[in-house]
Amino acid sequence: MEIAEFEQWLFTEGKAAKTIESYVNDVKGFQSYLQEKLKDVPVLSRFSFVRYKEHLMKEDYTVSTINKKINSLKVYNDFLRTKEIVCESFIQLKRDRIKIASGSEDNVDALSDEQVEQLLFYVENRNKVSTRNKLIVYLLLYTGVRVSELVGIKIVDIDFLTNQLTVIGKGGKRREIGLRQDP
Template sequence: QEHLSLANFEYKDARNYLSFLYSKNLKRTSVSRKISTLRSFYEYWMVQDESVINPFIQLVHPKKEQYLPHFFYEEEMEALFKTVEQDLKKGLRDRVILELLYATGIRVSELVNIKEQDLDMNLPGVKVLGKGGKERFIPFGEFCKQSIEHYLETFRPKKSTEHDYLLVNMNGAPITERGVRYVLNDVVKRTAGVTDIHPHKLRHTFATHMLNQGADLRTVQSLLGHVNLSTTGRYTHVTNEQLKKVYLNAHPRAKKEN
């Protein structure tokens, strides 16, 4: 490689340097960070010396790598629910945590702040306070409703009457985000075939399953509390099972007539 002083660095040299970074098989985020650092350095130098030209100013930033959100398949979710049911001590509470996260796609920060008066068991659904203090209502189904009702009738009253937060720890205090993560990790350890879990993975799962079953993007955007539709668009990937289902229903020669 030819050694150049920073003062003699030109636009073509900046492009060559960018090509060199790509040849090292670096991640796009690493390349972008290096280019940003050099661009900022030259901007600072230009303030000190007006004769300096920033060779990186016109260099196009490499696009960030787009990662598909990880999600659970339906059979994996069923396995998680079966594991929770086997815990006689705290299974009722843990099932409500799992049901609400999967049935509504809410964030863990929204989950731990749910109070009993936020529930509407007639519709049924729950009111949550999202990012930016924006309130939204998310419906949920019968499985979730029954789990909450059973929990409120049996587990919840025994733990605390000093506050009205829905979810509590074993001491009766409102459960924390860390507490929810601990619960989920404990469930995974006892579930065969499931290796990792975090609250946001359940949010990804909710969105993926909704879209795969025909929900429109705008509705899912509203349920998730996303400001931009492009954020929700990350979930429009489809599973192999869904691809096969669509193919079999749509292609004229997909199914053999009897």
């Protein structure tokens, strides 16, 4: 019953469906760990959280996966506090998230200058590339929008007077992006 209530609370908080699914699955994983390993420990405590975090590290989960699970449990902790099931925050993200050593972040593949030149040269060929697809390439290259943001852009999202593009990002957040004008 508690998980269903948590799910409903996330929905009323305006969380996206995928976010809700992720949080719920992470909390279910935590609860099954509690039942399996720490049979008589309450739902969430500092002790159970620390043991679970140690378990995740021993199981060689990636840092980003562990931090995602910690974040989910922090939101769950907030839910339990609003329902007065627990009376304190057992998880502080600044203290509990695993720090990534500088320089050890995942490498991100980016196009080289030469590859960008080749792509731009290719999209200029009107016989091969439609205006729509050319626009998609330019928006991705020059604005930094996510693909999920790109597919939601409508003509009304462009302010031609100020050269601003408004996109709806993750979590329904609106952001404005300046558009440059070629001479």
